[in-house]
Amino acid sequence: MRQLLRAVIFGILGYLIGATLTWLVRGGSLGDEVCVVFGYVVGLVGWLFGIGMGDTWVREWFGLPARESDVTGWKRYLGFSTDHKVIGVQYLATFIVVLLLGGVAAMIIRFELAQAGEGILNADRYNQVMSMHGILMVAVAVAAILGSFGNYLVPIMIGADDMAFPRLNAVTFWLIPPVAIGLLAAPTLGSFDAGWTAYPPLSVVNNGGQILFVLAVTTFGLSSILGGLNVITTIVTMRAPGMTWGRLPIFVWAAFAASMISLLTTQFFAASLVLIAMDRVAGTVFFDGGAGGDPLLYQHLFWFYSHPAVYVMVLPGFGLVLETITHMSRKPLFAYKAVVVSLLTIAGLSVIVWAHHMFTSGMAEYLHGPFMFATEMISVPTGVIFLSAMATLWRGKLWMKTPLFFAMIWIFQFLMGGVTGIFLADVVTDVSLHDSYFVVAHFHYTIMGGMIFAFLTGIFFWFPKITGRMINDRLGIIFALWLTIGFQLTFLPQFWLGTNGMNRRIADYPDQLEGANLFSSISAFFLGGSFLLLIYILLSAARRGPKAGDNPWNASTLEWQVSSPPPEHNFSGQPTVVGHPYGYGTADSRHAEFAGMTAVGLAEPEQAGTGEGGDNE
Amino acid sequence: MSDNSHDTAGLMTVIQRGWFTAGALAVLTLVEYVVATTVDAPTLWLLPFIVAKGGLILEVFMHSSDLKTLDGGNA
Amino acid sequence: MAMTTTPEAVHSRAEATYRPAANRLGLWLFLASETFLFSAFISSRFVVSGTDQPEHLNQGLALLLTLLLLWSSISAFRAEAAMAHDNRRLFHREMLTTIVLGALFLVGVGVEFNEALTDFPANTIYGSSFFMLIGLHAFHVLTGILALGVVWNLGRLGHYGSDNHWPVEGVVKYWHFVDLMWVAIYPTLYLFGGS
Numbered sequence: 013m014r015q016l017l018r019a020v021i022f023g024i025l026g027y028l029i030g031a032t033l034t035w036l037v038r039g040g041s042l043g044d045e046v047c048v049v050f051g052y053v054v055g056l057v058g059w060l061f062g063i064g065m066g067d068t069w070v071r072e073w074f075g076l077p078a079r080e081s082d083v084t085g086w087k088r089y090l091g092f093s094t095d096h097k098v099i100g101v102q103y104l105a106t107f108i109v110v111l112l113l114g115g116v117a118a119m120i121i122r123f124e125l126a127q128a129g130e131g132i133l134n135a136d137r138y139n140q141v142m143s144m145h146g147i148l149m150v151a152v153a154v155a156a157i158l159g160s161f162g163n164y165l166v167p168i169m170i171g172a173d174d175m176a177f178p179r180l181n182a183v184t185f186w187l188i189p190p191v192a193i194g195l196l197a198a199p200t201l202g203s204f205d206a207g208w209t210a211y212p213p214l215s216v217v218n219n220g221g222q223i224l225f226v227l228a229v230t231t232f233g234l235s236s237i238l239g240g241l242n243v244i245t246t247i248v249t250m251r252a253p254g255m256t257w258g259r260l261p262i263f264v265w266a267a268f269a270a271s272m273i274s275l276l277t278t279q280f281f282a283a284s285l286v287l288i289a290m291d292r293v294a295g296t297v298f299f300d301g302g303a304g305g306d307p308l309l310y311q312h313l314f315w316f317y318s319h320p321a322v323y324v325m326v327l328p329g330f331g332l333v334l335e336t337i338t339h340m341s342r343k344p345l346f347a348y349k350a351v352v353v354s355l356l357t358i359a360g361l362s363v364i365v366w367a368h369h370m371f372t373s374g375m376a377e378y379l380h381g382p383f384m385f386a387t388e389m390i391s392v393p394t395g396v397i398f399l400s401a402m403a404t405l406w407r408g409k410l411w412m413k414t415p416l417f418f419a420m421i422w423i424f425q426f427l428m429g430g431v432t433g434i435f436l437a438d439v440v441t442d443v444s445l446h447d448s449y450f451v452v453a454h455f456h457y458t459i460m461g462g463m464i465f466a467f468l469t470g471i472f473f474w475f476p477k478i479t480g481r482m483i484n485d486r487l488g489i490i491f492a493l494w495l496t497i498g499f500q501l502t503f504l505p506q507f508w509l510g511t512n513g514m515n516r517r518i519a520d521y522p523d524q525l526e527g528a529n530l531f532s533s534i535s536a537f538f539l540g541g542s543f544l545l546l547i548y549i550l551l552s553a554a555r556r557g558p559k560a561g562d563n564p565w566n567a568s569t570l571e572w573q574v575s576s577p578p579p580e581h582n583f584s585g586q587p588t589v590v591g592h593p594y595g596y597g598t599a600d601s602r603h604a605e606f607a608g609m610t611a612v613g614l615a616e617p618e619q620a621g622t623g624e625g626g627d628n629e
Numbered sequence: 630m631s632d633n634s635h636d637t638a639g640l641m642t643v644i645q646r647g648w649f650t651a652g653a654l655a656v657l658t659l660v661e662y663v664v665a666t667t668v669d670a671p672t673l674w675l676l677p678f679i680v681a682k683g684g685l686i687l688e689v690f691m692h693s694s695d696l697k698t699l700d701g702g703n704a
Numbered sequence: 705m706a707m708t709t710t711p712e713a714v715h716s717r718a719e720a721t722y723r724p725a726a727n728r729l730g731l732w733l734f735l736a737s738e739t740f741l742f743s744a745f746i747s748s749r750f751v752v753s754g755t756d757q758p759e760h761l762n763q764g765l766a767l768l769l770t771l772l773l774l775w776s777s778i779s780a781f782r783a784e785a786a787m788a789h790d791n792r793r794l795f796h797r798e799m800l801t802t803i804v805l806g807a808l809f810l811v812g813v814g815v816e817f818n819e820a821l822t823d824f825p826a827n828t829i830y831g832s833s834f835f836m837l838i839g840l841h842a843f844h845v846l847t848g849i850l851a852l853g854v855v856w857n858l859g860r861l862g863h864y865g866s867d868n869h870w871p872v873e874g875v876v877k878y879w880h881f882v883d884l885m886w887v888a889i890y891p892t893l894y895l896f897g898g899s
Contacts, residue, residue, distance in 0.1 A: 073854045075861045176726040241733045249726040275733055276740050283744030287836070295825075296832035298752060304829035309751045313744055640789040644782055651778040658770055665895035666763070672755055672896045682887045690781055690880040695728055 019062035026058025064092025094178035100164025117145035138519035146208030171252025194228030240275035254589035266331025281317035315366035329466030341408025354393035414488030425461025450510025476560035498539030757897030776805035
């Protein structure tokens with residue numbers, strides 16, 4: 013608590029010092045964007061120093077002994093903890109809150125769109141709410157799975173006691189709150205209204221809130237880069253003896269592929285935003301067509317990150333869903349090697365497809381064909397992952413609990429997103445569909461369907477491990493169905509709306525589209541309501557759910573072989589990996605052995621008392 | 630620290646390698662400059678210089694070969 | 705939320721800090737990521753202004769800066785080799801040389817910026833790329849100098865030895881990386897346009 017308070021005070025002081033000094037040096041007014049930039053940077057440093065980076069890290073740079081925080085219990089979650097499990101939970105809680113905030117913005121948007129003409133918001137205000145919804149949800153999509161489950165599961169799954177760089181890991185998380193504060197503070201400078209994509213020239217000339225957007229999102233990018241660096245280093249250097257690359261659980265591979273993308277390409281997003289900031293405050297002319305600049309440069313830089321970012325969102329989702337499916341259908345993951353190759357291929361291909369977002373931008377004609385081809389190539393490895401999921405389920409002993417419900421719904425959702433994506437990858441259809449509600453529906457199916465549903469799969473599957481308590485399964489399934497039905501009713505009509513001429517990012521639309529919009533809005537409120545049930549389910553289970561025991565799902569991977577929640581350094585003895593992680597159905601197949609213990613991770617254990625396997629054979 | 634004379638000799642060998650590399654880099658830089666100021670549209674001419682200089686820095690100064698031994702050793 | 709400094713805590717930290725494989729890989733990944741940042745700005749320069757360059761480029765100063773950076777590379781290299789062989793005196797001297805040369809480089813950049821402000825200010829398209837790229841590189845030189853200073857000070861206090869000098873190796877690798885980026889930036893801004 014004291015750390016957090018100190019961080020806030022140092023952050024505010026830092027902001028004031030940075031802004032005031034800049035103002036003294038260059039004159040003008042204290043609210044100028046230059047002052048905001050320097051204030052933010054110094055404030056960010058103050059925040060990090062205050063939260064505990066100073067005590068546990070910076071002191072060493074000056075030859076002083078580091079001071080460790082000796083907090084225990086729930087207060088660890090409010091401070092600079094280097095335990096990867098604490099950081100995973102911090103990410104989880106933070107991004108559920110951000111998800112709900114973004115959801116509130118979505119409700120406001122649908123409220124405005126329920127009727128044609130100007131409703132509760134004028135056109136400017138609508139753009140601001142829409143931009144806020146976009147960037148908050150993109151942040152959730154990029155970091156929620158990799159930040160929470162990536163941190164929590166990767167070290168345990170590979171048999172390590174922590175991440176490779178625990179202190180860097182803590183810094184990576186504590187860079188997130190300033191992002192949220194920066195974005196939510198933007199209305200004080202007139203908000204930002206250029207969408208989450210922040211295309212110039214608008215983003216160079218609009219209100220001052222845009223500079224806070226630029227600063228906050230750049231900070232967020234820094235956090236993603238450092239997080240990706242940590243995950244990769246952990247996977248490469250910290251694996252337990254016997255944990256060969258061919259024995260890694262599939263989620264670890266997915267986190268590895270996604271981290272590669274976020275480590276490298278995020279720099280392009282940072283670069284594009286820095287150029288925006290330079291054009292705004294330093295008088296450069298990168299995006300000023302009149303002075304020889306080129307607004308399209310921004311789109312190239314931006315999509316060079318932001319298309320691969322889609323795979324930062326969904327690859328870890330693939331991992332969570334495949335894990336859940338293989339454990340809960342009691343079968344080895346089908347075509348493990350092909351899935352690994354597909355994950356890496358997607359990561360590789362993701363950086364050569366970006367310009368399919370720009371078919372109507374006026375970029376050179378000769379780029380259309382290659383980018384269309386490369387984009388459609390991605391459906392091949394994605395198809396392999398679908399086939400693996402389906403074939404693993406095929407003739408499995410399906411254990412129809414909430415996580416498997418979500419995983420199976422995920423297959424449908426992402427299939428919808430994938431199939432509608434083909435029309436957008438194809439130049440001839442994209443020319444008409446670009447910037448229509450068809451696109452909105454498409455990416456909500458891929459991102460919300462592909463990422464949020466996988467996130468929920470992960471929450472319901474690993475909740476017993478993280479909290480040590482079981483979730484009420486009946487309520488979980490009700491939530492899954494409620495959310496799914498609400499989702500279809502909200503977004504299916506939007507495909508129709510898009511093909512009938514409704515533009516995205518515009519507060520108004522032709523009168524004849526009012527009926528479908530009203531229907532979509534009412535469904536959206538129904539959809540939003542389901543999240544209240546989610547909060548109730550999680551809070552009530554965390555408070556008084558039945559004890560879960562170490563391994564309620566009888567799963568074979570390492571995280572299930574330790575207590576729930578796991579002890580401080582994950583394992584009491586050094587685990588040694590002796591076999592494939594998913595040896596279900598194979599007699600005497602074992603994943604790991606612990607020093608001083610007999611074999612664990614048996615392939616065909618008895619079904620747990622908490623549920624029964626459906627017998628589909 | 631134990632065998633000082635041996636250490637000094639080893640150090641000299643390493644440092645000599647560094648000086649050779651630096652010398653090569655300096656020569657490459659000067660030739661690069663001369664090429665750039667005499668040739669019309671020198672971009673393609675200069676690319677080999679960039680690759681050679683970058684390669685030398687990576688190999689000798691940055692010890693890029695240590696990348697080969699980074700795997701945790703149980704692959 | 706009390707803070708304590710127990711010997712055990714210090715000990716566990718020290719262990720965590722000295723894990724060569726993880727540290728090396730982590731730094732290489734960071735540098736790979738940085739390479740993408742530099743390539744974003746370098747490619748931006750080609751997108752907006754091709755290889756055009758103005759008449760009034762101070763070629764002599766740029767060549768001097770290049771050689772200055774090269775000189776600092778060899779002194780950094782010597783500092784690392786010295787620490788790897790437990791030669792504290794040489795380490796001490798070469799680290800200081802590197803820092804001074806880095807500072808001189810920054811002074812040179814200042815002179816260069818001052819001339820550029822009149823010849824091709826930031827509101828021209830070449831000037832935009834020029835200030836952006838040189839500024840980004842100078843920022844890395846500055847952080848490199850600060851890191852060198854920290855490591856020099858810790859080395860002076862006797863924190864490193866031949867079998868325990870990862871921070872020296874790391875900061876020197878970073879310094880060479882900054883030089884490596886200059887190898888690409890220098891022709892991008894000064895040479896590709898011809899004379």
